[in-house]
Amino acid sequence: MQLPWRLARSLRRAGVLGMNQRNGDFISRVNPRRLYPLVDDKVRSKTLAQQAGIQVPELYGVIRIQHEVPELPKLLGGREDFVVKPVNGSGGNGVLVIVGRRKGRYRKASGALLTEEALEHHISNTLSGLYSLGGQPDAAMIEYRVKVDPVFEPISHQGVPDLRTVVYKGYPVMAMVRLPTAMSDGKANLHQGAIGAGIDIASGLTARGVWRNEVVDEHVDTGNPIANVQVPQWDTLLELAARCYDISGLGYLGVDFVLDREFGPMMLEMNARPGLNIQIANQSGLLPRLATVDTLGRDDASVAERVAFAREHFARSGSNSVDAPTSAP
Template sequence: MIRLRGWDPVLGMNLRNARIAEQNPTAAIRLVNDKYATKEALTAAGAPTSPTVALLRSRPEVSSLDWSGLPDCWALKPNQSLGGNGIMLSFGRRRSHWSSSSGKRITREAVADHLRRILDGEFSPRPNDWAMFEPLIRAHPDLDRLSHQGLPDIRVICRGDRPQLAMLRLPTRFSGGRANLHQKAIGAAVDLATGRITHALIGRAATGHHPDTGEPLVGASVPHWPEVLDAARRCAGATGLRYLGADIVVDADRGPLVLEVNARPGLQIQNVTGRGLATASARHRRH
């Protein structure tokens, strides 16, 4: 256990791994590695998540896909990919093709080829995978204005059904529109009680404004915050995990949606929030 000046005790990698081994059953970890099965479990538990438009499990299903049944705007995802790899997005339909966020043509042939690559396991740790189409998520305007292009999300660390820490991850030009902190996205600490941003970092440097949009960050509120926390609380019961990271987005029309549940959430949230997880972990174990 590490203690930094002025901080709660920090949860290190070894202690985190011990907690995961102790509290996250193998079956629960296996479940959350399967995005489609996780979505079904979340739905059954009353946690909001994005619906599945189409699920493809084999090449013959690609050949028989009803292309006209796809919405104009969609997200195509591998079922078991890591780190957001292998995702293709459509932002609109133009007669016989779709358009990317930059307006580039996405042909049916390109989509079919991408589907086959997903099924062959190119983006998965396993040799074969499934492919899912979902409706495209569009960020709530209050969060969209704080981001550069991509989709911002909220990471909530939970011990059982108790949220412990929360941060908002905001894409930047340097992160290529992705909400990955190691690619220079912004990590913004969110107060659990109010849903307001208390401070923000790019890497280790503090920032009060988004470097690309110029929007002030400190004091901004995450919309639908009570519903965000409620969605995070439902993840433990849905999946069987007792220590987890819930990744939640706030859609402009549908509100909070659980995007993913992580059985081994990273520890960088402690750097972003300035709060250590070891005290919260010990407190949870005493209750």
């Protein structure tokens, strides 16, 4: 669908990056397709990160074929809580978070209970490709359930927020935190009803949030203020995000981290086609920041230099505000 010309002009003036331009001018130019499997496959992504010394949630095991599904209790080894994910999933689809057990059933973050048969059915659906990229047959990975950092507890509902950073040519250009809600069933997924709040690259302070098509100052479930929350270990998170460019080889990527209350920053995944809603969360367009990297960035800059560059050039006071749209094209 073609946008009305007035809205299209407003978006261009605000520096908003659209999907076609993202794909044609950036992803196709700096993301070699041969590298996509490195990040599309979450097990391979984990291995890459670990080899580079980046911490990831512990992998308990992978179920690849149907006759392995009944072996889940043995694979879990008596663990009470865990996460089930499609190895080649996207957008948070098919992610199942189990926080405990009760009388032979598995408890979700919402409190709902699943039978053994229901859990096995979910894993079978995962293997069939119901949640995978392109609907191709997939595998299910079982991993450690991250425990929310105390700083996020007041602005999160029954789940763990994640921190998405868009990295361009190794430079962190924009970041947001995705806050789980009751509507999102405790998942940090904007399309399912989580809140997105921009993060100032320079300081690590959160801004106001966007929920569905509404700008919000408070978490819709907890009622606590969203803005001006200091993200812990922000320096480390920026450096880790910048390093993901070096380990993946992708010039335009999204990197998702979580903060575990015990283990600190952990990488969840890398994405070769990161969504554009991060612009809405920041009320700022990506294009001016990408142009700044193209014009002033150095290909031979170190991680520390790239982070310092991002802090200097992408502080909130210098952002290009997006006033008109409530959703990215």
